Amino acid sequence: xxxxxxxxxxxxxxxxxxxxxxxxxxxxxxxxxxxxxxxxxxxxxxxxxxxxxxxxxxxxxxxxxxxxxxxxxxxxxxxxxxxxxxxxxxxxxxxxxxxxxxxxxxxxxxxxxxxxxxxxxxxxxxxxxxxxxxxxxxxxxxxxxxxxxxxxxxxxxxxxxxxxxxxxxxxxxxxxxxxxxxxxxxxxxxxxxxxxxxxxxxxxxxxxxxxxxxxxxxxxxxxxxxxxxxxxxxxxxxxxxxxxxxxxxxxxxxxxxxxxxxxxxxxxxxxxxxxxxxxxxxxxxxxxxxxxxxxxxxxxxxxxxxxxxxxxxxxxxxxxxxxxxxxxxxxxx
Amino acid sequence: xxxxxxxxxxxxxxxxxxxxxxxxxxxxxxxxxxxxxxxxxxxxxxxxxxxxxxxxxxxxxxxxxxxxxxxxxxxxxxxxxxxxxxxxxxxxxxxxxxxxxxxxxxxxxxxxxxxxxxxxxxxxxxxxxxxxxxxxxxxxxxxxxxxxxxxxxxxxxxxxxxxxxxxxxxxxxxxxxxxxxxxxxxxxxxxxxxxxxxxxxxxxxxxxxxxxxxxxxxxxxxxxxxxxxxxxxxxxxxxxxxxxxxxxxxxxxxxxxxxxxxxxxxxxxxxxxxxxxxxxxxxxxxxxxxxxxxxxxxxxxxxxxxxxxxxxxxxxxxxxxxxxxxxxxxxxxxxxxxxxx
Numbered sequence: 001x002x003x004x005x006x007x008x009x010x011x012x013x014x015x016x017x018x019x020x021x022x023x024x025x026x027x028x029x030x031x032x033x034x035x036x037x038x039x040x041x042x043x044x045x046x047x048x049x050x051x052x053x054x055x056x057x058x059x060x061x062x063x064x065x066x067x068x069x070x071x072x073x074x075x076x077x078x079x080x081x082x083x084x085x086x087x088x089x090x091x092x093x094x095x096x097x098x099x100x101x102x103x104x105x106x107x108x109x110x111x112x113x114x115x116x117x118x119x120x121x122x123x124x125x126x127x128x129x130x131x132x133x134x135x136x137x138x139x140x141x142x143x144x145x146x147x148x149x150x151x152x153x154x155x156x157x158x159x160x161x162x163x164x165x166x167x168x169x170x171x172x173x174x175x176x177x178x179x180x181x182x183x184x185x186x187x188x189x190x191x192x193x194x195x196x197x198x199x200x201x202x203x204x205x206x207x208x209x210x211x212x213x214x215x216x217x218x219x220x221x222x223x224x225x226x227x228x229x230x231x232x233x234x235x236x237x238x239x240x241x242x243x244x245x246x247x248x249x250x251x252x253x254x255x256x257x258x259x260x261x262x263x264x265x266x267x268x269x270x271x272x273x274x275x276x277x278x279x280x281x282x283x284x285x286x287x288x289x290x291x292x293x294x295x296x297x298x299x300x301x302x303x304x305x306x307x308x309x310x311x312x313x314x315x316x317x318x319x320x321x322x323x324x325x326x327x328x329x330x331x332x333x
Numbered sequence: 334x335x336x337x338x339x340x341x342x343x344x345x346x347x348x349x350x351x352x353x354x355x356x357x358x359x360x361x362x363x364x365x366x367x368x369x370x371x372x373x374x375x376x377x378x379x380x381x382x383x384x385x386x387x388x389x390x391x392x393x394x395x396x397x398x399x400x401x402x403x404x405x406x407x408x409x410x411x412x413x414x415x416x417x418x419x420x421x422x423x424x425x426x427x428x429x430x431x432x433x434x435x436x437x438x439x440x441x442x443x444x445x446x447x448x449x450x451x452x453x454x455x456x457x458x459x460x461x462x463x464x465x466x467x468x469x470x471x472x473x474x475x476x477x478x479x480x481x482x483x484x485x486x487x488x489x490x491x492x493x494x495x496x497x498x499x500x501x502x503x504x505x506x507x508x509x510x511x512x513x514x515x516x517x518x519x520x521x522x523x524x525x526x527x528x529x530x531x532x533x534x535x536x537x538x539x540x541x542x543x544x545x546x547x548x549x550x551x552x553x554x555x556x557x558x559x560x561x562x563x564x565x566x567x568x569x570x571x572x573x574x575x576x577x578x579x580x581x582x583x584x585x586x587x588x589x590x591x592x593x594x595x596x597x598x599x600x601x602x603x604x605x606x607x608x609x610x611x612x613x614x615x616x617x618x619x620x621x622x623x624x625x626x627x628x629x630x631x632x633x634x635x636x637x638x639x640x641x642x643x644x645x646x647x648x649x650x651x652x653x654x655x656x657x658x659x660x661x662x663x664x665x666x667x668x669x670x671x672x673x674x
Contacts, residue, residue, distance in 0.1 A: 058528035058529065058530060058531075059528055166619045166620070168619060169619070196378040196379050196555070196620050197378060197555060197557070197596060197599060197600065198378060198595070198596060198599055198615070198616040198620065198635075199615075199616075199619070199620065200599070200601075201599035201600075201601070201613045201614065201615035201616065202615040202616075202617070204601065204613060204615075205612065205613065205615050208612075223528065223529065224601070225529075225603070226600075226601045226602050226603050226605075227601045229601070229603060229604070229605070230601045230605055230613065253603055253604070254604070263530055264529065264530060265603065266533075267529040267530045267532065267533035268529055268558065268603060269529075269532075269533075269536075269556060269558025269559045269561065269562045270558055270561060270562065270602075270603075271557040271558040271560075271561050271585065271597065271600055271602065272561060272585060272602075273561040273562075273581045273582055273585050273586075274582065274585075274586065279533065279537075281530075281533050281534055281537050282530045282533070282534065283482075283484075283534070284484065285498045285500055285501070285531070286498075286528075
């Protein structure tokens with residue numbers, strides 16, 4: 001796909017090429033692989049500097065595995081991840097540490113992501129220390145205070161511990177910790193999903209502001225496509241470990257070209273009772289990723305499936321500027 | 334309050350308060366009614382008291398653990414008799430649950446027994462409430478599964494909970510709850526743990542079954558989108574109180590309570606993008622903790638229309654506005670109406 005995107009002059013910050021992350025299934029007395037869960041199967045995309053790419057998909061789609069494979073928190077099985085010109089999949093231990101100064105992750109659950117016995121000052125000071133970014137205690141404290149300010153928390157929080165804070169405050173700390181090393185790129189894995197509605201908006205706006213202020217690129221992983229449309233420049237839709245559709249966020253949401261994207265959008269409950277849309281209700285469940293359907297993986301639930309959909313795996317085809325869709329039906333959407 | 338107790342009213346909750354051990358006041362004088370065949374949503378954030386309200390109606394607040402329940406919960410049973418739930422013994426409650434009113438929860442896995450097949454669990458539920466033969470119960474169980482659009486009900490009957498997906502398990506729970514044909518279903522975040530496409534399936538089935546059977550649903554959720562989709566009437570809860578209630582069209586079309594308004598404005602919606610220049614409005618501050626509610630109007634510390642010395646000093650009542658079916662708990666709702674228009 002990078003060839004097709006060559007219209008953009010700037011070299012992308014992140015290039016994911018034919019990424020595969022398979023988890024072997026082992027059976028028997030002497031366990032041996034009998035198959036594999038194809039969590040991520042041949043996914044390619046790019047993220048430009050200062051760009052937010054949304055990764056949309058339901059549970060089991062592989063969106064989280066993609067994010068973690070890029071950071072090598074999970075080792076990818078195959079494919080390349082090129083970040084700032086260097087192949088991440090080939091990095092040694094020392095280089096990996098340098099890479100993680102540039103690429104950070106924000107997890108979904110702010111309750112599990114923070115060490116309960118550490119104070120906020122220790123939590124935020126740790127990455128500075130590990131990466132050797134602050135000399136001495138005073139400088140470290142100064143930087144921690146600035147980090148707190150950047151996520152709109154007062155210095156009162158320095159001596160507090162995670163359990164003394166609300167979910168929204170904790171998520172601010174998780175974000176501040178990711179920012180501590182001044183990264184260029186952040187994987188935000190469902191950063192607002194565990195929060196109350198009124199708090200969710202605070203964190204969404206915070207991410208928006210930080211992105212502008214720190215010139216961040218982001219991979220924003222979410223199952224909530226409305227949140228994603230608001231925050232992302234482009235959206236990639238993932239189903240059963242494969243890329244279904246990718247393109248500008250507003251275009252994808254306004255006029256989806258893949259039947260799955262259409263179904264996903266129409267399933268979002270609309271908080272406006274006066275607007276009644278026609279809804280495509282998908283029947284059945286997501287198939288088992290250890291035994292995915294042949295051809296197009298979505299065909300078993302697709303209202304537009306043809307016999308030909310069971311044949312070859314559909315390739316991404318261009319459907320407009322910067323837009324690609326993996327569906328052979330060019331006659332329905 | 335709605336004092337007219339007519340024949341249509343299935344559930345009549347009056348001044349319900351629940352205080353848990355340690356003095357946590359989860360509910361502070363909640364009153365509402367649910368009529369036969371009506372879908373009413375209880376919507377709120379965590380700690381607002383919406384789940385506690387559902388549990389209280391089911392008689393599931395554990396008083397032996399130091400919880401105090403006061404107020405009235407009157408339920409009209411299938412036999413037409415009116416029952417006062419707060420005064421029933423555990424044995425009487427058991428006869429009521431499932432039969433007159435059933436409840437489904439967010440996480441179906443913890444409500445299903447992992448070591449029994451689905452079919453036998455539904456049959457057990459049926460035979461507890463109705464004196465029918467094993468064969469009849471099995472037939473009804475199968476039919477209930479079929480009604481929820483389970484693709485292969487016979488296979489589902491002999492499956493164990495772990496063999497089913499989350500969406501299937503939730504359908505099984507709904508089938509079980511509906512097998513005894515209760516007149517009222519309490520659904521506590523039934524689709525929150527599910528993916529949106531699966532949620533859409535389940536909501537579609539629930540709506541269809543509700544229309545077919547005419548049962549009433551008390552739908553507890555934090556998701557305003559779902560409220561708009563499924564409910565006739567909505568009650569917005571905040572800090573253990575109902576702060577606004579009314580027909581769904583009024584709540585979404587002309588919200589009066591600043592909290593409801595702010596909540597609706599804080600919601601990312603499809604079509605709202607940065608490019609379009611709109612920014613979602615966050616509500617400042619945190620959801621209050623039930624250990625210590627704010628004084629006066631509980632929303633005053635986060636309200637953009639707060640007036641010091643007034644909103645923090647006196648507690649607003651739930652007042653009728655507009656049609657009279659729309660009620661709001663705000664000292665300033667009349668003044669704010671001008672601000673909004």
